[in-house]
Amino acid sequence: RKEVEQDPGPFNVPEGATVAFNCTYSNSASQSFFWYRQDCRKEPKLLMSVYSSGNEDGRFTAQLNRASQYISLLIRDSKLSDSATYLCVVHFGNEKLTFGTGTRLTIIP
Amino acid sequence: EPEVTQTPSHQVTQMGQEVILRCVPISNHLYFYWYRQILGQKVEFLVSFYNNEISEKSEIFDDQFSVERPDGSNFTLKIRSTKLEDSAMYFCASITSWGSPLHFGNGTRLTVT
Numbered sequence: 723r724k725e726v727e728q729d730p731g732p733f734n735v736p737e738g739a740t741v742a743f744n745c746t747y748s749n750s751a752s753q754s755f756f757w758y759r760q761d762c763r764k765e766p767k768l769l770m771s772v773y774s775s776g777n778e779d780g781r782f783t784a785q786l787n788r789a790s791q792y793i794s795l796l797i798r799d800s801k802l803s804d805s806a807t808y809l810c811v812v813h814f815g816n817e818k819l820t821f822g823t824g825t826r827l828t829i830i831p
Numbered sequence: 832e833p834e835v836t837q838t839p840s841h842q843v844t845q846m847g848q849e850v851i852l853r854c855v856p857i858s859n860h861l862y863f864y865w866y867r868q869i870l871g872q873k874v875e876f877l878v879s880f881y882n883n884e885i886s887e888k889s890e891i892f893d894d895q896f897s898v899e900r901p902d903g904s905n906f907t908l909k910i911r912s913t914k915l916e917d918s919a920m921y922f923c924a925s926i927t928s929w930g931s932p933l934h935f936g937n938g939t940r941l942t943v944t
Binding site for chain 1: 862864920
């Protein structure tokens with residue numbers, strides 16, 4: 723099983739719709755979880771950390787399910803500017819933070 | 832907001848040549864990283880650096896790679912003898928403390944010809 727796994731997509735979603743991504747991780751001892759977005763040929767940028775109780779930042783909601791070892795990202799009222807690749811990042815407790823392959827999202831006008 | 836800065840933004844080199852990629856992490860950060868991303872592929876961990884030594888490295892980080900923090904501000908990645916397959920975007924990142932999110936620089940695109 724891959725350490726961090728994401729559906730690569732692409733997800734093509736009409737503007738205004740709600741879209742959700744999941745990310746599964748292999749190590750139950752994982753400690754920290756993050757969602758990043760990456761625009762084409764740019765660096766990853768932190769979208770939000772994921773907390774055990776779930777957290778929301780505007781149109782974005784992140785959830786953590788430790789029992790099933792996945793995290794999710796929900797985007798409501800999607801905008802054209804949300805088009806990007808969304809990266810799941812997991813800190814397993816060693817030094818490195820491990821990236822998923824990313825899920826590509828395109829918002830269609 | 833403080834930033835991680837990387838230079839150069841693009842480096843073209845011939846196979847077999849040495850390259851040094853430079854990074855200035857955020858000043859109060861304690862952990863420093865190099866990641867790479869081959870075009871169209873995932874972001875891959877190379878090495879982490881803490882307390883002036885390598886704390887972890889991946890299988891990609893072989894004897895051709897080395898890192899240094901020579902003066903307390905710069906953090907460099909050296910590739911001794913570049914190969915075609917080293918062509919990628921190299922990202923430097925830093926974190927303030929254990930478990931906190933990575934802050935990335937804007938990357939150096941390395942092209943080996």
